[in-house]
Amino acid sequence: MGLNEYLLGLNNLETIVRAPGHFKYTKHTVAAHSFRVASIAQVLGDIEELNGETIDWKSLYEKSLNHDYTERFIGDIKTPVKYANKELRGMLQTVEEKMTDEFINLEIPDEFQDIFRRRLADGKDNSLEGEILAVSDKIDLLYESFEEIVKGNPEQAFKEMFIEGVKTIKKHQHCASVRYFFAEIFPELLKPDFYGKAEFLMALNRAIDEC
Template identity: 75%
Template sequence: MGLNDFILGLNNLETIVRAPGSFKFTPHTVAAHSYRVSSIAQVLGDIEEHHGVKINWKSLYEKALNHDYTERFIGDIKTPVKYANKELRGMLQTVEEKMTEEFISQEIPKEFQEIYRRRLFEGKDDTVEGEILSIADKVDLLYESFEEIVKNNPETVYREMFLEAIQTIQKYKHRPSVIYFFEEIFPELLDKSFYGKDDFIEQVNQYL
């Protein structure tokens, strides 16, 4: 028993495509998403620190880097399916947690098991770092879906994902990084010409 299987699992994440079942011009993998979320969390952490918030950087990086590692066990399930009802979401979470615990018990050396329980179980908690992870995860979804929107992807799911991401990020509007994001970063994202932009911006403004 060593850490070999944990490292091999990183290869699995490179083969799991996000938003399965929907046509996309630019496919994204869970591995790429984890890297982007970590980088976005770093940016948000910098903004928070600039506003006097103390950041536990080790915790933030651990949460961001590992937040979707367990998708190697169950894959990336489409958001509408995951959140179809609370019972289904609870069942999926139970399966994921059980498989994660079995993986840690069987593949991680005993001296490191508590470390990996901390890293691989739910990181989106009510700590500053947990909230930053939740925001960063949705910011990446925002950019990922917007990339398809500006390419005139006919799948309506990407507009739905974009608007849902805005709604979720807005739940953390008490965070300085969210205020900064919508004031300084978000307008630049939208500053592109694409078909149907006026109607889309009108929809977006309803969520801001």
């Protein structure tokens, strides 16, 4: 028993496609998503520090890099399915946690097991680092879905993903990094022209007003 299976799992994440079941012009994998989320979290962490917060960088990097590692066990389940109801979400989480625990017990050497239980646990907790992870995850979703919207993807799901992502991020507006994102970054993201932009922005603004 060594760390070989953990390292092999990184290859698995390169084969798991994000947003399964939807037509996409650009396919994104869980592995690429994890790297992008870690990079976004790094930027948000910098912003928080510049605004006087103290960041536990080890915790932030561990949370962001490993936040979707357990998808190697159950894959990337469609968001509407995953969140269809609390009972189903709870069942999926229980299965994921059980498979993760079995993986750690069987494949991770004893001296590393506590470390991996921390790293592979749900990182979206109430800590500042957990909030940064939650926001970074949704920001990457915004960029993924907006790319499809700009390219004229006919799937309505990507517009819904984008709007829901914005609404989720806005719940963290007490964070300086989120306020910075909406003031300085978000307007730049929305600049490209695309067919149906006016209607999309109207729907987006309505959703934001409801937040």
